[in-house]
Amino acid sequence: MPGGTQSVTRAFAILKVFSDARREWTLADLARTIELTKPTALRLLGVLEREGMVQRGRPGGSYRLGPRAIELGALAQRSIDFQASARPELERLAWMTGETTTLEMLAGTEILVLDFVRGRRPGSWGEYVGARWPAHAAATGKVLLAAARRERSEGWEQFLSATRGRLARFTPRTITTMTRLGEELTQAQRRGYATAIEELEPGYVAIGVPVENHAGRSVAALCIGGQSSRLTRDRRAVLLRALQESARRISAQLGANGATRPAVAAGRG
Amino acid sequence: MPGGTQSVTRAFAILKVFSDARREWTLADLARTIELTKPTALRLLGVLEREGMVQRGRPGGSYRLGPRAIELGALAQRSIDFQASARPELERLAWMTGETTTLEMLAGTEILVLDFVRGRRPGSWGEYVGARWPAHAAATGKVLLAAARRERSEGWEQFLSATRGRLARFTPRTITTMTRLGEELTQAQRRGYATAIEELEPGYVAIGVPVENHAGRSVAALCIGGQSSRLTRDRRAVLLRALQESARRISAQLGANGATRPAVAAGRG
């Protein structure tokens, strides 16, 4: 860790312990888990509280994430300009296919769910904004990793150094060697899409296609996922076409292929 | 500012400069605006980048908010348990009335938009998650301030110390004195709702009602807002009834009035 960053790093270590499994923390408990002394943790929490990143019901109570975190997250989402363009397409796809559709981006060794529309079919997979899944076992992950490798972007370097060739196994079909993954990425790049057939979870199948921006960079990926029994080989071919059509439309709005990008008005009024 | 918190406070000062008006910042520009030296700003940005709170297209490029901010914000939203309960009611209200409906909470001297559904009527007010409006000029703000005052919670103390009796004017009808606001809050508390008739913006009218949790605390507020020409006195009476009915249902789900609270399943599967 580069020097001169201890306190800030610690502050974010505090924010990191908040999760769905554990949304509320007492000072002592939190200090113990991240190995800080109580005074230090208290001081850092003091800043976080003043900044609105955490809050507590009453003085002396336990901490939760606060309103500023919500605000910042919403702003970050809006800063990613493909969000707005993708929303109607997600809805369209979910409506047409009945399956859960998601918009995802690469974040380190994982893919991050930016937005989703749940399918109306019974037993559709649930998702949530901010969910993360290992990239090497996800259809979107393969597509985005393939693009990152091709573009020689830092995302690919990051992936290599973070995994160090170790790919975790989730099902019998998960790809766990870098050579096999390399082949898969090459195929994804050639075909322009990728699949993950029960590689992340038994019974779960997904198809992913890239969304490209004005500069031709793959900035995100669209995904349709659901039960393997319903997403048969034949049906996947149909879904793939719909997926590619949607991705093409979003990409066009981002200025890909020289298309002009419509201005989007926002705000009150 | 309490001691021992300089660097962390500065790190958050950096995050604060990102806004809808300015989503991208260069190092020098950022350092200048918040009056930091370049090395200091660079070091702090380094931590933020490593933490994924900010990102940049390529090394040496300009900074934007990053994926971790999205993740954190989404988690914070989920941590507030009334979010999930409120969503269907927002949709219901928007569908029934055709107007924009919002779910808001108090954050310092402002109210924060947690969620919203835009009305289908032409000229419906636009909103976005993370938007903030001054509490004293908003219907929801009055409702929540009234509750904070009654509950003697720290929110009220915060409001007093932050405003120091100074209430900004936005329209000729904005309440700008503390005595007048005090009266308004008393009325809001007695009636169980509040209105803001062209107090925030000319032509904009809103009605707000509180959402209460199991402990009887007003944790959020529901709001219907739109053009004054359409939200006439008579129609407001109708809308109020729908609003109160929705608030009652959400409050019930939060365990108010001794009602049992249904468990909510989440996650993949």
Place this chain on the structure above:
DNA sequence: AACTATAGTCCACATTGTGAAACAGCATTC
């Protein structure tokens, strides 16, 4: 070529942040 931006590096210095110890409340337990 001279000038003016930018991002990034280095390192001497002292301000800032640290954590042991002690304190004040509140439940349990003995």
Place this chain on the structure above:
DNA sequence: GAATGCTGTTTCACAATGTGGACTATAGTT
């Protein structure tokens, strides 16, 4: 009801951490 264990919080001596001036490198403009 005293003792014990847990909270969250305050204090303060000490030095490690973070700071910023000076400098470098690279790019773009005049």
